[in-house]
Structures are given as C-alpha cells and as structure tokens.
Amino acid sequence: MTKLTGIIRITKSTGEIYEYPMHSFVQNFAYMLNGLCNKSLPNAGVGTPMKDTANVSRLAGAYNAGVTWYNWFYTAAAAIGIDTYGMVVGTGVTPVALTDYKLDVPIAQGVGAGQMRYSGASYQVGKISSGANRSFKLIRWFTNDSPGAITVNEVGFIARPYNHLLGQFNILICRDVLAVPVVVGVGELITVEMSFQITA
C-alpha cells in the first residue's frame, strides 16, 4: 500500500524548526481534482460550485471539454509581493472546515502593522526525488518587517486555475491551523515548505 502524505515545515531565521502533518485539503480541492479527472463534462463545469477567495461561486471546468484548458498556472511561482495566490499565511485559529475558501485571518503583504513581506515562491530544484519515498516540495519565504511580532497560526495554498471559457480565479485548496504557533519577531524571516510525498 502506498499513500500520499503532506507535511508543512517552517524554519525560522533564528534556527527553530516547526514541522506539522498536513492533511487539510478542503472541499475546493475535491472539485478541482474532480474537474481534472473528467474529459466529458460540459464547459459549464462540474457539480456544485466551489468558492473563490472572495466567496464567489466558481465552476470547476473539465479537462478537455471542447478544448478547454484547465491549469493552476504559476501558483507555485507567485511573484514577490503577491499575497492573493500561492502559499499564504495567516493569524487565524478557527478550526479548518471543508467549506473554507480563504484563510481565517490572512496576513497581507507589506511592512505595516500585522503585515509580512511575501517573497517570490519557489519550486524546489530536484522535483520528484528518488528513493523509496518520492516527494515534491513548494517553498515560500515570509519576512516580518512590520513594527511588531506576528504570530503565524495558519498556512494555506491558493491555486489559480485558468480555463479559457470560465476565466481565472483564486481558489484555496488547503488550509492547516498549526498545532504550535510560530511567533515571527521583527526582522525575522520564515521559510515555509509544503511537501507532498508518495510513501510506502
């Protein structure tokens, strides 16, 4: 038996490392995956709409119905300062619900109070690793240049699917509330990694 597992690892510039099991794909992810699996669904999409990060209902398009394209374009490579998609962090502690469509309390990009600077996101070189456990990793860095400490309590990933008929929108696909909060002091940086692994 093999399985897909996920892990969130946060490394502080001060050397502390926090590691959490990741298991909170939300309902939106199921819709996305369902759409990706289907060839013959109508362009209008599949099933009950998922929600974008503005709480607007969106349809998950099928893979190739009428040559629709469907992709998560650049989600893992969100540019510097982008806090609307890619990996995101927040301060909220509300437990995860399947119907979550955004972080509870997202931390905005910036240097003002309660804000953090979002780096450009990265996709780890090496990609799918070799060996018995095969994984890939998404990475993003967040710096606290605000006037005060910020406590990171939640981590999520916002995909940016594109369909040439449906358009492009931001869809939260996973959200995890951290069992142990990460306090990021002024001037400190955190490296947040999400790893997905096929493991025996």
Next chain:
Amino acid sequence: MIPVNEETKKTRKPCLQVAWNVQVYDKDDKLIKEKSGQNSLLVAFATKMAGLFYDTTSTYKDITNTNRNAIQMSPQGQPNGIPCAGYGYGLTTLGIVLGTNNTAVTADDYKLNTIVANGTGGGQLLYLAGASIGVTTAAPVSSFVIDRIMINHSAGTITIKELGIYCLEGGAAATICLCRDIIADPGVDIDDGEYMYVRYTISVTT
C-alpha cells in the same frame, strides 16, 4: 530548541484518500461478491500533481515504460489534467482497468502487471464507458467517485487480482497509471454472464 513534533511526524495520515470497491453481480443483477481496499497512489500521480503546480522537469513512466515529463500548466500550453473519467466503451488505456496479477504494489509501478483486455474472447472483459460522480460533502469528508462496469462474456471465469486507474497524459498521447491496487488471493472471480462494478472514491478529510 527545535520544537519539531516528532510524534505527529511519525503518524502522518494520507492527505488524499483513494479507496476502491469492487462488486460482482450475476445475470439477475444480484450482488454476489464485494471487496474493498484503499491507498495505492503511485509516483506518476505525485508527478502529475507536481505538474499542476509548476514542475516541468520531473519524469515518470507511461504504461509502455517510456519516460515522460510532467507538463507545466500554461494558457499557451497543452490542456492538461488527469483525465480518467468519461472515456468510452472498450478502452483499456484510459479509466479504471482490471488485471489478474497481484504482485505487490510498489510506488514506481507504471502499469497493471497483467491487464485484462477488452473483448469477448478467452480471458477478456467488455469494458463499458467510465463515469464520474460529482463531489459530495458530508463533513468532515468531501469526495467524488470514478466508476466503471466490466462484463464477462468470455465463456469462462476471470479472476481479478489487481485494479487501477489509467489517465491520459495531456499533449503526449500517452497513458499513465495513477494508482494500482491488488486483491489478495484468491482474488475475485467473475463468471461468464456476470459483471463487475468498480468504484474508486477520492476524498479529502479535515
């Protein structure tokens, strides 16, 4: 101090569950056999998933043992996804497929060991069109189903010992194996005139 939570690290649960169920019905549509299992996603699935995020360089094998690159998603690129539902009658290169060899699963498996061909000849099954049932949510689980029916008109008994999902590799006209599961001996027999209903349920749980 490095407050890594070693305990939870050791007990990582799947973040995406894949469960299978097979049912055999007789000529009168009466359920006569049933088996279930779960979680045999393969490296190809992880690689496809990596492609959904960005990757373009990881390689994995299609069902002919040919290396393929994960295709990056791009509006200018090929349509992509993991299409495996909604394909037609008779296809054994896409959708749910069955086999007769229950050699243990490894993460690097790239095909079923001994696939059952489509047809009415000896050892063959008629593969009906695959389908998908949309997402349903009943907290804490959100799931959808991919299913398919295979009918035995071969005049003999066929013993199913493995099953999996094949999907199309966008733009490459190749087929890859997303998951492979085995059924322990003695497997599940499908006698002549009977049919098997196979259902994969993919779910996320908060």
